[in-house]
Amino acid sequence: MRLSIATAFAAMMTIASAAHAAITVTDDSGATVTLPAPAQRVVSLAPHVTELLFAAGGGARVVGAVSYSDYPKEAQTIPRVGNNKALDLERIVALHPDLIVVWRHGNADRQMERLRALGEPIFYSEPKHLADIAADLDKLGVLLGTSTQAHAAATKFSADIDALRAQYAQRPRVGVFYQVWDDPLMTLNGDNVFSEIIGVCGGTNVFAADKTRVPTISTEAVLAADPEAIVTATPGATPPDRPLPALDRWKRWPALKAVARDNLFGIDGDWINRPTPRLALGAARLCEDLDAARGRRPK
Known part of the structure; x- marks a missing residue:
């Protein structure tokens, strides 16, 4: 049975507060x-990690970050040590x-x-579920000494x-296709945070059963x-009346339910692609x- 977040937090606090004891947590890979x-x-090596560190109270301790670590605003001035494709290891060592x-x-x-x-x-940060985001915040708080x-x-x-979830999860189901990329056409299966959010909102991911986590589809x-x-x-919050070029392709099929009912939606990518507290906004x-x-x- 999965421990509640409160129970897990209490356990971590007990470990971290032991007199003269080392600080120990388990990361998302299962390593100690x-x-x-x-x-x-x-040093933060992912934009979502930088956000988590700031949210956990450790923003002032971040001495290096990768490209696109742009939130909060203070993160934009942190020295860069590379991106998700290449890291400047010499600079990391120098920090x-x-x-x-x-x-x-x-x-x-x-x-x-x-x-x-x-x-x-x-510390490996790879939140796959909504509860993992809260857990990562707590674990980073223990490592930073900013648990409160x-x-x-x-x-x-x-x-x-x-x-x-209380407001929307029990409402009539809505079949949702989440378009990750348009060329090639890609989506997400059910083993990810955004698919879980679809469920929170009373929706169903139409490709949830695919065995590939990020499948290429036709x-x-x-x-x-x-x-x-x-x-x-x-790239930024999109008002309903603003064109969505990435979704224009579907207008060639006016009988498609989402097109016929004008249900083509765009959401700020930073709100839905990064497993951080801003995911609640998305x-x-x-x-x-x-x-x-x-x-x-x-009717």
């Missing part, structure tokens, strides 16, 4: 991460980090091997999601699924969009 004292110099936080599937295995050779503690602020952020995020597969709503990420927007789709059903 141990520090002799709260981290003071942290003398006592903790490196990485995105397990976003940073290349070869680079990870070289990072591990540095001998500094590495981190737990407050985790609790607020969980409460925001729970409120949306136009014919989407037409066969006939989703009631099609959603994609946009979830709220999606819930509103799916409710609009319900309102457009034929």
Whole structure:
């Protein structure tokens, strides 16, 4: 039986507060991460990690970050140490980090091997479910010595999601196709945070059963699924009346349910692609969009 977030947090606090004991947590890869004292110099190797560190109260401790670590605003001035394709290992070493936080599937295995050779503690952040975001905040709070602020952020995020679930999850189901990319055409299966958000909003991911986590699909597969709503990420919040070039392709099939009912939606990509507390904003927007789709059903 899965422990509640509160129970897990209490357990971590017990470990972290033991007199003169090392600080120990388990990261998202299942590995144990141990520090002799709260981290003071942290390198973040993913944009979502940078957001989590700031939300957990450790923004001032982040001495290096990768490209696109742009939230909050203060993160934009942090020295860059590369991107998700290439890291400047010499610069990372020069920053003398006592903790490196990485995105397990976003940073290349070869680079990870070289990072591990540095001998500094590495925490892998790969939240696959909504509860994992809150858990990562709490774990980072323990490693940073900022547990009070981190737990407050985790609790607020969980409460925001729970409120949306209570409001929307039991409403009539809406079939949703989430378009990750348009060329080639890609989507997500059910094993990811955004698919879980679709469920929170009372929707159903029409490709949830696909065995591949990020499958490449055909136009014919989407037409066969006939989703009631099609959603994609946009560079910034997109008002309903703004054109969505990535979704224009579907207008060639006016009989497609999502097209016929004008249910082509764009949501700020930073709100739905990064597993951070801002995901609650993206979830709220999606819930509103799916409710609009319900309102457009034929009488």
